[in-house]
Amino acid sequence: MTLDELEIKCRECTKCGLCEGRTNLVFGEGKKDADIMLIGEGPGENEDLQGRPFVGRSGQLLDKFLASVDLSREKNVYIANMVKCRPPKNRDPKPEEQDVCINWLREQFKIIRPKIIICVGRISAQRLIDKDFRVTKEHGVFYERNGVLMMGTYHPAAILRNPNNKELAFADWLAVRDKINELGIII
Ligand code: URA
16 A cells, blocks of 8 residues: 555544544654654644645754754655554543554555654654653653554754753754764665
């Protein structure tokens, strides 16, 4: 199956209650065989309206971080979320919603086959790296999970709330760049 075929199937999904509130499902976007995959939390209001990940204020900041290390969704990364439909009032996605939606993410992963996964924020880091993951303590650290390198970093929304963390987050993106170079990944 191609990513486009998977997306068509996914758009019909009604496997959890989040489907009831969605304007658009946010499947993900970016390079279809990217070596770098980003996984956020879930769509917010703008994402729900546009059907695209990280297009609000957080997304603009994320794009800036990416651009600062020569990465972008147009060129070399793929961006998705733990859940594909907006949780009401932007609450955290519930574990049972993630349990259902992660199957779509797994299928995306199998097609894209990234070498590095960046968990953007606590929700995806706790689900994909370690259930006790603490962003303040473990951001920027690479872990290997089933042959894939994974790292968790600050969610841009957290940086907008507390700009003091901007330098720390920037250092994480520089570490991604170093890891890309170290592995000899051509992007
Ligand atoms: N926050 C996320 O985690 N994902 C989005 O797509 C937008 C905001």
